[in-house]
Amino acid sequence: MTETVAVRPHHAIWPRRLPRELAVPRTSLWFNLEVSARRFPDKAAYLYLGQPMTFRQLQQRAEAFAGWLQSRGVGKGDRVLLYMQNCPQFIVAFYAVVRANAVVVPVNPMNRADEFGHYITDPDARVVITTADLAGIVDQANQALPEAQRLRHVLVTRFADAMQEGGIPADEAPSAPLQQWLTAEHPALPGHERWPAALAEGHVPGPHTAEPDDLVLLPYTSGTTGLPKGCLHTHMTLMPNIVGGAVWGLASPETVSLGVVPFFHITGMLYGVLSPVYTASTVVIMPRWDRELAGRLISRHRVTHWTCIPTMIIDLFGSPNYRSFDLTSLTYLSGGGAAMPAAVAERLKTEFGLTFAEGYGLTETAAPTHANPPERAKLQCLGIPLFGTDSRVIDPDTLKEVPVGEVGEIVTHGPMVFKGYWKHPDATARAFIEIEGKSFFRTGDLGRMDEEGYFFITDRLKRMINASGFKVWPSEVELLLFKCPAVQEACVISTKDAYRGESVKAVVVLRAEARGHTREQDIIDWAREHMAAYKVPRVVEFVEALPKSGSGKVMWRLLQDQEPQKA
Template sequence: MKSVLRKSWPKGIPETLEYRLGERPLHEYLIRNAIDRPEETGYVFYGNNLTWEQLNNKTQRFAQFLKNRGINKGDRVALYMQNCPQYLIGHYAIQMLGAIVVPLNPMYKEAELEYAINEAEIQAIVAGQELYERLENIKDELPSLEFLITTNYADFLLGESNLPLPDELKIEKKEIKNTFDMEEAIDTSEPIGETEEVDIWEDVGLMVFTSGTTGRPKAAMLTFGNALFKTAASAHGYQVSLSDKTLATAPLCHIAGMVMGVNIPVYSATQCALLTRFEPEAAIKAIESYKLNKLYTVAPMNAAILHYPGIEKRDLTSLELNFATSFGMAVDEKLATAWKKLTDGCLLFEASYGLSETHTCDTMMPIDQIKFGTCGIATYDTEFRITDLDTGEDLPPGKQGEIAVKSPGVFKGYLNRPEATEETLRDGWVFTGDIGILDDDGYLYFIGRVKEMIKASGYSVFPEDVESLLSAHEAISQVAAIGVPDKKRGESVKAFIVLKPDYKGKITESGMVEWAKAKMAAYKYPREVEFRDSLPATSSGKVLRRLLKES
């Protein structure tokens, strides 16, 4: 494998990973940024420039507040917010105490919150003001929860914004009884004297909820070192430097959004424009206003910008690199070509393959050897195996099997789930439950999930494969495939499709089936097609096939 990687490794990038400020937790990088470049802007939030000194000072003050409230090393504190500076402050303040950050998706409703909070035995929560009511409704069912902190996102707005404001930034601030206000907590606390000493490769600094390969969500335990390694690997792999300006619109509660929006700017001391969520006009204007040159997206974001009214008159020429993820639609050569034309040269490519259990970003795409349809090659100090689903034996290049990965980013296990940990983590290898292929050049092809595999007439059909093939149709904006019961075939494929606006009413569902029949193997093409106005998705843009199965 190492000889293969040397063949495919991108030119101009060192093959050995060296940490910018040494092997230390990322909150120490934040402190160092404040010392080395105090007046430089770290984040821009709708026109408010937040310097490294300001960010570090507020973070250290909030850390002292949490410490005064009894939060200590190993305690679990949840963040339940949209993207905002308060999220960044909360994340690093918690870790300065050696405590554990537990991101909670702001889309969670009461039942999901109750499960996650009790599963992780969370002691404190920092919540957006507009989300508090959901917590209030279940507070009597949360025995571990000791206190709540709420925040209004507009606390970090200064004057009029040069970008359009989303609704969550227009909410009037109000006092919420029996909670602490985050702004007041910061303003009335002194900066913490010294941070807690941690063993970065042993101490857990983050717990993220993931389904793993089976069952209900589990809390994957990730160390401070896992975060440092994956952040550094991604930053150096894509040559993120001090002079770069990036955009963070993906949810910070999601592991990929966290790497790109929370970790990389701090690790690289790179200026980042932070938006609460993706909206085409705000993203376009941020790129124009701040001359952003590198960004992370999911493919539907690129499509939304490409089809935005009047986009041909906007100036996105500052963009140089766009690492993207295929969710609902593929990051393919057609999309990349259109993006390159719109931006006058920006490269668009699949960012990486990864999962929560490995702190994501297990691969990177060599920017001088882009291979569409793949996830790139193994990143620094990372190994892949493709194993036979039946025998567990390693398979040679070109053969399809389960992906296993090993690296310094691999998690410690699932909290209080030894059997699930044993099933997934074996001798340092994470068995992902994903199906893939490695080619002779070391590029990884992601085929699909074992648990989402459709068994049709004895053949294995992977939803992502069907979706990719259907995406070649010019009328399709988004697509998701699932398996449905079939008396003769066991299962058949059903496709849910969102049409591009110009094609609505001009194409029939039966016509789409006939088109697919002509393009795909007999066992694979969808027997049913249903047009939808939208597909259910997570806040990070990942289509929720399970909800389609339940509909």
Template sequence: MINRGIGDWIHRRRIKSAGNIAVISAAGELTYDDWAVRIDRLADALARRGVKQGDRVAYLGENYPSFLESLFAVGSLGAVFVPLNTRLAPPEIAFALKDSGSTVLIASATMEPLAVSGSRGTDVGLLALVQDGTPVPAERQDGDLEAVDYEQLLAGGEPVRPDAAVGLEDLAIILYTSGTTGQPKGAMLTHGNLTWNCFNVITDMDITSDAVALMIAPMFHVASLGMGALPTLLKGGTLVLEPRFEPGRVLELIEKHRATFISGVPTTYQLLAEHPNWESADISSLRNLTCGGSAVPLRVLEAYEQKGLAFTNGYGMTETSPGATTLPARYSRPKQGSSGLQQFHTFVRIVDPLGMVCAPGDVGEIQVQGPNVIQAYWNREDATADSFVEAEDGTWLKTGDMGYRDDEGFVFISDRLKDMIISGGENIYPAQVEQEISQLEAVAAVAVIGVPSEKWGEVPRAVIVVREGLELTEAQVLEHLNGKLARYKIPKSVVFTEEMPRTASGKIRKPDLRRQFGG
């Protein structure tokens, strides 16, 4: 049988790049040939545990070789990988596990409490714990959940290549993204989506086989995985995995490993440039600096220009695997503030409310089409129907983002139609936060808006109307949210008002709230 998916990539690299370093981490170095053996062992071990084509295997952990080992092993079986955000609260983890129907969860031992609590009431029967800094307890049973050591599980498999027929149209990853209605949606990324996204990256950014990509953003986000890790491995380069971002250490690692490629959000690059070691750090090896989430501020752009570096900015989302546009480094100054041109194998259009393509300079909704764009959401026919539109030239993804093109075709983002907040590269949809706050008896009305933050770009703020005769404090609101939402989603401030500005139909006018409380 032929495996045309990403699960076969490291197997193909084991000979093409034999002896070359594939990954560097706290666990040491792994060559492509040695890594391929580990991946085959894990795939065989999972198959012995009953994982078969189409089954879902989830992962909860920071950047570590086991994340990618699991992705490729699962893909080689024709099963589906479900990466989970480590910053989610137990109810959010439980939702993703239950909704996806995952039967196996591979998790960092440091996150065992979250993994165990999130697995309760789901179909997860096997929890494999990765010793990435915390000793793994002996094999044990917790109700219906069997906990085992990841390395022991892997060692129990044979180094044999799975015999599975996998096509580019087959599902590879279910990646949960916040929903505008408060309900997370599982974006269904196929092997073809991920592959074509990599083609876009290596075409538009010139990733080469000698690339050394320092992974400082979590790979459970599709931006880090799709724009950094997968393109580098496709070309036979080297990944340096860091579990978390610490500016001083990042500067040291760039110099130590002669990193050529890093990816982040504007906050990432700002914190690097503000570190005391910035001036003395040798980062001359860097060739590619990618940035997403929002435009690079001019002051940050200038700090890197002084070191002879420029950014490749871009725009995209989980549903586009994730690239949609790229601003080449050569245009980082003349087109500052732009998200760039449509990627090489992707098509972007901007349309008015009637679906007509806008003239240059006119603001409309950004829509995307291409082989890197998903076709559906997992178990969400309603969301699928709402997110795509048919046209004479095919199906287009409705991004919900507003923007315009200049005369040369460069895209500029002007507003977010869905009121999404982007905080430090994390997407926050106010509806989910508003739902939780509204559970408080004292809340008569609530709206969550984004307010400027020098460090994070923007952070959420809750605006609340308190019911007559009741009392509520900011501390009570924040305490109520603690443990129910990921910490980055919890508002950094709460303000109270006597009434909400509303439209004639009763909807809250968030632009008015931003003007009044957004400073």
């Protein structure tokens, strides 16, 4: 049964090729793989540096690792951490956890040990699957925890475990530094188990018993206060966008997509891990962004679909070789995270006949709630609400809907909206409001809707920095900076960046003993060792004191308002 959505302005311009609502299968994510493996057993599900993995191989390996997980005590609903860059092992591990009736907890591989500990303790995880380059971080974070909270099993894979014998073919080879990182050897740490040995154990998993409304994914998102919170997603909050993304983008078994957006991220997961397995299409995996490799892979494999962030397009255009890349196979180019500059969009249209279809969504909404129809896209626009989705713009104080064209908070009701925050009932209650008898999620983004029902973002109700599509929450960076021996107080704000859009700036009060011999670069260097690279302040400013309100709260908004003049 699908819910009937009230007629909204965007229905008047709704693409004629699309239904307004979808009948979404009430099945588990594992069933999607079973069907594709049965229908297309020998078709390449993934291509990785010249090495294919068929749907049959993906299913067989996922079942073997599901058996391994269950042999290590993983049961229904248990949380398993996935901590790695894009590689075939991520896909296998993801579906192994699903097959074992457990819950996937994807963790950003850029996180350092100080950050990673939270992902062990908060979801009460006992197993992590990671790559050898990150195993040391896992061990460091794990050893810092009390015995009762530590991981019980660490499964480690090398990137080379998924490469073909004889190395990477020349025409698939990434840049020398990236190739060196992929092929580097890392010593095994005590107690860690290795991927090939786990596969060789040959365990057969028990029955797959997951129901459509069972928890299956717990991605974390940060907020205005405190540490990151887990978002509760079931098979049935993921399936609407798995199916909808395919229908909207005209995906089919003939589709070939470029999997370069990180798989741990909800957008990369939807378009690189979930939807392609449902449609039985092929994904060309890139472990990290490399513009020369991206151009060659699109040309070589005749990539048809590419979901990306605008900075990737800008970087590709910056390549001295970009005119030699054959991009004529691309038929669908989409993305979000940051606005596409009009000049770049115009070049795409003029030189390649491609329309960049921007979209909008959050971790809480399993990626998109809005998208631009490629045949009627508007620039620097979030798009229109997707299948069965009702979005409004409300006054954040009165909670009443505002007239067309006026700015307010964007709220959304749809089948892809999450079930709440893990262990945070109060935050969950604050995140939803009721309108006309329906529950709407408060996005915290300020925007407006035009007369045709297209949505535009104008500002943020929440305090957040958008650096090349990565969301940086100042409160989280501040909490980490307070651990720095030289820092007495810190306030984090955004500063303009010609390439990234925004960058992180830290306004710092030094401790008395650090004054006179601590440089701004010292703070940046310390941050690089203790937090993910995208969170590291690019700019540090020392001040004698931070401005505070009568109640003692740091007046971050005042510092933010002053920043344009300083910049």
